[in-house]
Amino acid sequence: MARAIITQMISKDPELKLAKEFSNAIPAIKFLNQDTEGADLIFLDIHMPDFTGFDFIQTIRNPPAVVLITSDKNFATDAFEYDCIVDYIVKPITEDRFLKAVRKAKAHRILESAGYATSVAAAPTAAAPIVQDIPEYKPKDTATEFYVNIDRRLIKIEISSVNVVEAKGDYIHIKTEQKNYIVHSTLKKIEEKLPETLFLKVHRTYIINTKKIIDIEDNSVLIGKDVIPVSRANRPELIKRLNML
Amino acid sequence: MEEPNLNYINELAGDDNDFRATLIGVIKNELPTEINEYQDNLAAQNFNAAADNVHKLKHKISVMGMEQSYYLAEKFENNLKSSSTLLQAEFGQLLMAMQGFAASL
Numbered sequence: 301m302a303r304a305i306i307t308q309m310i311s312k313d314p315e316l317k318l319a320k321e322f323s324n325a326i327p328a329i330k331f332l333n334q335d336t337e338g339a340d341l342i343f344l345d346i347h348m349p350d351f352t353g354f355d356f357i358q359t360i361r362n363p364p365a366v367v368l369i370t371s372d373k374n375f376a377t378d379a380f381e382y383d384c385i386v387d388y389i390v391k392p393i394t395e396d397r398f399l400k401a402v403r404k405a406k407a408h409r410i411l412e413s414a415g416y417a418t419s420v421a422a423a424p425t426a427a428a429p430i431v432q433d434i435p436e437y438k439p440k441d442t443a444t445e446f447y448v449n450i451d452r453r454l455i456k457i458e459i460s461s462v463n464v465v466e467a468k469g470d471y472i473h474i475k476t477e478q479k480n481y482i483v484h485s486t487l488k489k490i491e492e493k494l495p496e497t498l499f500l501k502v503h504r505t506y507i508i509n510t511k512k513i514i515d516i517e518d519n520s521v522l523i524g525k526d527v528i529p530v531s532r533a534n535r536p537e538l539i540k541r542l543n544m545l
Numbered sequence: 546m547e548e549p550n551l552n553y554i555n556e557l558a559g560d561d562n563d564f565r566a567t568l569i570g571v572i573k574n575e576l577p578t579e580i581n582e583y584q585d586n587l588a589a590q591n592f593n594a595a596a597d598n599v600h601k602l603k604h605k606i607s608v609m610g611m612e613q614s615y616y617l618a619e620k621f622e623n624n625l626k627s628s629s630t631l632l633q634a635e636f637g638q639l640l641m642a643m644q645g646f647a648a649s650l
């Protein structure tokens with residue numbers, strides 16, 4: 301049923317082409333691991349007999365963007381562990397929700413091609429419509445936010461509002477213009493979510509938004525009220541980024 | 546008990562009568578099989594397999610526009626995973642209503 305609905309929705313978008321649909325995970329895995337044309341997006345059910353969508357993702361070699369389709373709301377936090385999962389739709393699927401997921405997949409594709417996102421080894425279900433030929437989009441269409449998991453809530457943070465990210469043990473401290481967040485993650489993981497044109501790792505434990513620098517003095521930068529250390533190794537790259545007079 | 550309806554299917558299909566017929570065909574075709582599998586597994590006390598059947602039936606429940614019944618099915622699915630058949634009677638009534646509705650389409 302879900303496959304019939306998704307297939308219909310794909311057929312209404314001229315920018316999408318249905319590469320193949322599967323009622324079983326195994327031939328889908330073979331297709332994705334062998335097919336030379338590949339696929340840009342997979343609609344994947346989490347719940348399959350003897351196989352989960354997450355198992356599926358971990359079995360395919362280079363997972364493209366994945367939109368999870370499920371009756372379970374409980375897997376949302378697990379889904380965000382996988383960089384290739386761009387959206388999570390709870391059944392029944394509506395057209396608006398489908399279109400939103402496709403928009404996210406297109407944005408993901410641009411970020412990935414620009415090196416801002418990585419495909420994570422980590423997906424589908426009994427039904428996996430696979431889509432090819434998502435067109436390249438202009439940067440203005442790309443996502444401008446990311447989500448963090450805090451106390452089982454997924455909180456949206458606007459990328460442009462982030463001033464500094466600081467690593468603190470097993471956590472990162474995300475400082476934005478309005479609020480600060482403590483998130484169980486690593487500097488490396490958040491670095492993969494932030495555009496390189498804006499953000500720079502200036503120290504082993506700090507990533508800064510270079511647009512938010514107020515001044516630079518020797519081996520530190522002032523951002524908001526925070527003085528951030530700059531390591532000797534990272535200083536040349538920081539200086540290179542500045543629009544010096 | 547909530548009445549099954551075609552609100553979701555009608556909204557999804559719009560003016561596309563072929564698509565509407567496809568979706569109704571899927572319901573008429575799949576529902577009896579899924580219910581039989583569920584009943585067989587329940588009779589054999591294969592609770593995890595029965596929970597999987599209920600999970601699959603949940604989508605049909607939502608497609609038939611029964612929000613409250615969806616939550617009933619969700620609870621029953623969890624009960625089955627714990628080898629409990631609590632809510633079995635209520636879920637059975639729901640399946641009968643769905644079967645009757647599907648047969649009338």
